[in-house]
Amino acid sequence: MLALATCDRARDLDADLRLLQLHLPEARIAVWDDPNVDWGSFDLVVIRSTWDYHERRDEFIRWARRVEAVSILWNPIELIEWNTDKRYLIDLSRREIPIVPTRFVEPAVPAPIELEGDLVVKPSVGAGSNGVIRTRGDVELARHHLAGLHARGLTAMVQPYMSAIDTAGETDLVFVGGEYSHAVHKAPILAGSVDFEQGLYAEEQIEPRQPTPIEIAIGEQVVAGLPATAYARIDLLPTEHGPVVLEVELTEPSLYLEFDEAAAERAAAVFRSLAP
Numbered sequence: 001m002l003a004l005a006t007c008d009r010a011r012d013l014d015a016d017l018r019l020l021q022l023h024l025p026e027a028r029i030a031v032w033d034d035p036n037v038d039w040g041s042f043d044l045v046v047i048r049s050t051w052d053y054h055e056r057r058d059e060f061i062r063w064a065r066r067v068e069a070v071s072i073l074w075n076p077i078e079l080i081e082w083n084t085d086k087r088y089l090i091d092l093s094r095r096e097i098p099i100v101p102t103r104f105v106e107p108a109v110p111a112p113i114e115l116e117g118d119l120v121v122k123p124s125v126g127a128g129s130n131g132v133i134r135t136r137g138d139v140e141l142a143r144h145h146l147a148g149l150h151a152r153g154l155t156a157m158v159q160p161y162m163s164a165i166d167t168a169g170e171t172d173l174v175f176v177g178g179e180y181s182h183a184v185h186k187a188p189i190l191a192g193s194v195d196f197e198q199g200l201y202a203e204e205q206i207e208p209r210q211p212t213p214i215e216i217a218i219g220e221q222v223v224a225g226l227p228a229t230a231y232a233r234i235d236l237l238p239t240e241h242g243p244v245v246l247e248v249e250l251t252e253p254s255l256y257l258e259f260d261e262a263a264a265e266r267a268a269a270v271f272r273s274l275a276p
Helices: 015-023 053-070 077-083 088-094 139-151 213-224 263-273
Strands: 002-006 027-031 044-049 072-074 103-105 119-123 156-160 170-176 179-186 206-208 231-237 244-249
Touching: 002 015, 015 027, 015 044, 015 263, 053 072, 053 077, 077 088, 088 244, 119 139, 139 156, 170 213, 170 263, 179 213, 179 263, 213 231, 213 244
Parallel strands: 002 027, 002 044, 044 072
Antiparallel strands: 103 156, 119 156, 170 179, 170 231, 179 206, 231 244
């Protein structure tokens, strides 16, 4: 038996789940923190829309460890631990993968002086754009948000706002079973006010996109440096020097299966193949 793990608030919001169930009728949707779920009764557990994990990351990691002890978990715990804190960007940079320039500011470290300019400030543990602000040159806003993140014990990330997204948008590459599947285009969400769906994720304008060869090459470079994955999403931003990685999503990414007519069937086939 196969389980697709979600969170209670996402059950009716995740379009991927509905499409996967069409091709995986044997799969059961299960809420990750439901104490009544017997995870050992499943041959395979695929993490999908556990979109509230960032609110309780330590608890989520403990849950993933328990599941992996009694079943087969995808993606595996080693990837989940690495990927649920965006300090993984440091590792990507060391592998010479182009990333959005990022400063990580620990809670015990005073706020950096250089907060001028149009910046993005967010927590290193986060999902769905929760806790993300754009400063538009407002230094006091940046300092206040940093202080708020630090007061919650969170490491902050400070990045320049990559203005090319305003015209070109973001490109998200989806890989299943380590192979490129499809891509989508996202309009910039920080260009104006941000609306959230039940506090889980920022509402976005999304459409299919044909990625460029260099975008696919960067995605393949990222995936090639990872252990085996059931799924991966590589989010890229445009710059005058070429695409850079914004995030690598290996834990609970939307795979945007509705934007490619064969994507759900491909993903279902990969997930089914992972079962013993």
